[in-house]
Amino acid sequence: MKILAIDTSCDETAAAVVDGRRVLSNVIYSQVLIHKKWGGVVPSLAKRAHEERIDFVVDEALRHSGKRTKFAHPESLLDSGQARMTTIQAIAITQGPGLAVALEVGIKKAKELAKKYNKRLIAVNHLEGHIYSAFVQNSQGNPKINFKFPYLALIISGGHTEFVKFNDHLKYNVIGSTLDDAAGEALDKVAKLLGLGYPGGPVIERLARDVHNKDFYIFPRPMLKSNDLNFSFSGLKTSFYYFVTRRHSGKAEGRVQNLHNDSGVAFAESDSATLPRMTDDLRRLCSSFQEAVFDTIIKKTEKAMRQTGINRLVIGGGVIANLRLRQLFRKLVDRHRGEVLFPTYKYLTGDNAAMIGAAASYKAEKELFVKDIDELDRIPRLNL
Amino acid sequence: MKILKISHNHNKVINSTLKTLKLGGLVVFPSDTVYGLLVDATNEAISVFVSDFEMMKDIVLVGTIHELSLRSLLPGPFTVVLNSKHRTDRLLESEKGTLGVRIPMYRHIKVLVKRFGKPVTATSANLSNNPPHYSVKTLLSKLSGSKKKLIDLIVDAGKLPRNKPSTVIDLTQSEVKILRKGSFNFLRKEKFISKSPEETKKIAKDILKNVGTGRDLSVIKPLIFIIEGELGVGKTIFVKGLGETLGIKNIISPTFVIYYEYGIGKSKVKSQKSKFIHLDLYNIEEREEFKDLGIERLLKPGNILCFEWGEKAREIIELLKSKGKIVYVKMRYLSEKKREVIIKN
Numbered sequence: 001m002k003i004l005a006i007d008t009s010c011d012e013t014a015a016a017v018v019d020g021r022r023v024l025s026n027v028i029y030s031q032v033l034i035h036k037k038w039g040g041v042v043p044s045l046a047k048r049a050h051e052e053r054i055d056f057v058v059d060e061a062l063r064h065s066g067k068r069t070k071f072a073h074p075e076s077l078l079d080s081g082q083a084r085m086t087t088i089q090a091i092a093i094t095q096g097p098g099l100a101v102a103l104e105v106g107i108k109k110a111k112e113l114a115k116k117y118n119k120r121l122i123a124v125n126h127l128e129g130h131i132y133s134a135f136v137q138n139s140q141g142n143p144k145i146n147f148k149f150p151y152l153a154l155i156i157s158g159g160h161t162e163f164v165k166f167n168d169h170l171k172y173n174v175i176g177s178t179l180d181d182a183a184g185e186a187l188d189k190v191a192k193l194l195g196l197g198y199p200g201g202p203v204i205e206r207l208a209r210d211v212h213n214k215d216f217y218i219f220p221r222p223m224l225k226s227n228d229l230n231f232s233f234s235g236l237k238t239s240f241y242y243f244v245t246r247r248h249s250g251k252a253e254g255r256v257q258n259l260h261n262d263s264g265v266a267f268a269e270s271d272s273a274t275l276p277r278m279t280d281d282l283r284r285l286c287s288s289f290q291e292a293v294f295d296t297i298i299k300k301t302e303k304a305m306r307q308t309g310i311n312r313l314v315i316g317g318g319v320i321a322n323l324r325l326r327q328l329f330r331k332l333v334d335r336h337r338g339e340v341l342f343p344t345y346k347y348l349t350g351d352n353a354a355m356i357g358a359a360a361s362y363k364a365e366k367e368l369f370v371k372d373i374d375e376l377d378r379i380p381r382l383n384l
Numbered sequence: 385m386k387i388l389k390i391s392h393n394h395n396k397v398i399n400s401t402l403k404t405l406k407l408g409g410l411v412v413f414p415s416d417t418v419y420g421l422l423v424d425a426t427n428e429a430i431s432v433f434v435s436d437f438e439m440m441k442d443i444v445l446v447g448t449i450h451e452l453s454l455r456s457l458l459p460g461p462f463t464v465v466l467n468s469k470h471r472t473d474r475l476l477e478s479e480k481g482t483l484g485v486r487i488p489m490y491r492h493i494k495v496l497v498k499r500f501g502k503p504v505t506a507t508s509a510n511l512s513n514n515p516p517h518y519s520v521k522t523l524l525s526k527l528s529g530s531k532k533k534l535i536d537l538i539v540d541a542g543k544l545p546r547n548k549p550s551t552v553i554d555l556t557q558s559e560v561k562i563l564r565k566g567s568f569n570f571l572r573k574e575k576f577i578s579k580s581p582e583e584t585k586k587i588a589k590d591i592l593k594n595v596g597t598g599r600d601l602s603v604i605k606p607l608i609f610i611i612e613g614e615l616g617v618g619k620t621i622f623v624k625g626l627g628e629t630l631g632i633k634n635i636i637s638p639t640f641v642i643y644y645e646y647g648i649g650k651s652k653v654k655s656q657k658s659k660f661i662h663l664d665l666y667n668i669e670e671r672e673e674f675k676d677l678g679i680e681r682l683l684k685p686g687n688i689l690c691f692e693w694g695e696k697a698r699e700i701i702e703l704l705k706s707k708g709k710i711v712y713v714k715m716r717y718l719s720e721k722k723r724e725v726i727i728k729n
Contacts, residue, residue, distance in 0.1 A: 010640070010641060054565060079630075096642075098641055099641035099642060099643075100641075100643070100645065101678065102641075143473075158640045159640035159641060165483070177636070178637075179624075179636065180624075180637050181637045181639070182619070182636070182637070182640060184640075185639050185640050189615060189639070189666075193615060232615060234618070234620060234621065234637070235581075235616075237615060237616040238615075238616030238617070238618075238720070239616075239720070240614045240616075241614065241616045242616070242717070242720045253499060265520055266584045268595050380641070380643075380644055380645055381634065381645070381646065
């Protein structure tokens with residue numbers, strides 16, 4: 001079944017056409033360049049950018065869905081995407097979780113198309129999309145990974161950190177999640193604090209690699225003593241902040257207060273003498289912080305494996321683009337004679353509509369369509 | 385006993401009320417808080433309605449310092465206790481010669497008192513130790529026949545919003561005292577020390593209970609918490625504490641998407657459901673960017689808004705002030721494990 005999938009949950013305007021879990025076309029309009037300037041997602045800009053791009057993105061996804069190659073024949077430009085709506089059987093849309101004003105744009109578009117072309121709608125949870133991203137195939141049907149339920153799924157992104165028991169298709173149990181900040185958010189915030197810009201994860205990864213991912217300062221590993229599978233990264237963020245400001249100011253208290261200017265970039269405009277220069281010092285800080293976050297994730301995952309008895313992992317979300325984290329997960333499953341699945345292609349780590357389409361195809365098999373299109377509304381804190 | 389509906393003819397109702405008061409009669413009248421009992425205050429009363437500061441200064445001593453702070457409160461749901469000039473009935477005054485005065489935020493009473501030219505009593509129309517009345521129907525159902533006969537006139541404005549009785553503040557002592565807590569509570573400025581996330585949550589819970597939730601305060605205006613503090617100081621923890629008081633257990637940092645909404649209360653009708661909105665302005669840089677956040681849309685009575693990185697809310701502070709009730713929360717590191725939490729109302 002061919003499905004047009006749309007995702008506007010946060011800062012990417014994304015559309016894709018899938019046939020089952022095979023991706024026929026995938027278009028992502030990234031707002032990262034816009035947000036780079038601001039140091040993060042900005043709702044007003046995100047909403048406007050979604051509105052400006054959604055028609056184009058959907059059209060592009062449809063237009064390329066019939067081709068086997070990325071390089072369309074020039075004449076195909078005449079072939080409008082909407083003409084291909086006849087080949088589409090259903091429309092999948094991300095209902096949540098995400099930014100309310102952004103989700104609205106995609107849902108509005110999906111409803112509009114569903115009514116205009118008389119298609120059925122499939123509402124998808126953005127998180128199930130991330131889980132299915134490990135099983136997404138290219139248009140040729142590769143890689144051919146068979147489902148071997150149950151899996152222990154972990155979504156690690158800028159907005160989420162959740163453990164999910166993935167028992168069977170569309171059957172999920174959330175068994176742990178962050179109590180405050182998401183892992184990716186903690187990395188982004190620390191990068192911003194150090195004046196490294198947005199998104200901070202990739203910069204931290206690079207700087208940490210320069211010093212061989214060593215842990216120099218041994219920041220605390222939060223929540224490891226707790227028996228549950230929840231995460232909390234705010235305490236770690238506090239330790240880091242306190243450590244850095246104290247070290248670079250001599251005395252903690254007075255500095256802490258005026259360190260932060262309104263832009264949130266603590267060091268960028270402060271006295272250059274207090275700045276951890278783009279030196280090994282900065283690299284050591286980045287590496288130590290990243291290790292603290294990742295070590296916490298790995299140890300918690302190990303705990304989750306023991307508690308559930310499941311040694312097959314599925315990891316999704318933007319943070320798993322990080323190669324150091326992948327390496328740590330591989331070592332973990334080696335110790336437990338298990339296996340770990342990552343998003344099959346790099347574009348699937350971030351937000352995208354292909355994974356939404358893949359998840360939707362299993363919903364379509366079970367006839368899980370939206371009953372009343374008008375009633376469909378965004379749910380910004382949608383749970384699995 | 386006569387009953388007049390105020391929705392019909394304001395002028396006629398005011399005239400009849402004036403006539404009754406001049407004859408020394410007793411009138412049940414709606415107000416900005418609950419239904420009250422009006423009589424000519426130069427005859428008898430407990431606390432009194434005045435129309436403005438001028439009339440207020442006629443009957444009580446208002447110091448310059450008092451006047452400054454009073455002007456920020458009044459008109460509003462406050463009864464202010466000041467030293468009487470003994471121009472009202474002595475029975476109204478306490479043994480110490482003080483008198484409670486109100487300037488209500490209610491047009492009909494203001495017009496009435498202005499035209500009456502002198503204060504009227506401002507007692508709530510319920511028997512002692514009984515809850516106040518928000519409708520004439522419940523008021524009459526609680527009164528015996530003989531008591532009903534004492535009432536000369538009832539002015540019916542239908543169901544009043546369930547605002548609490550006024551907050552009574554005694555300004556005659558060197559230290560300001562709150563004699564009765566109404567819907568507005570005076571925290572003014574309170575300082576707390578927290579030594580753990582649990583303690584921070586507890587502080588948040590107590591604050592929310594103090595400033596009022598659900599039915600009272602936020603029914604009139606949305607309640608807004610503006611929370612300032614350094615990275616990692618515990619702002620999200622504070623908001624989690626607020627949320628938990630309202631039964632919301634799944635609050636996480638909204639930084640990535642700027643804000644999350646949670647339903648509060650039991651109403652099944654979606655449009656009537658109050659919301660708990662948790663915003664994080666960490667990533668917001670310019671005034672422009674507030675536009676499409678739809679903050680106006682969220683500023684509805686019944687809603688509670690919590691702004692993290694509230695420093696940045698200054699851009700929209702005027703909007704928030706005009707539409708809501710703001711509680712400022714400042715959090716500060718004292719040490720790695722210790723925080724100071726300052727609450728300002």
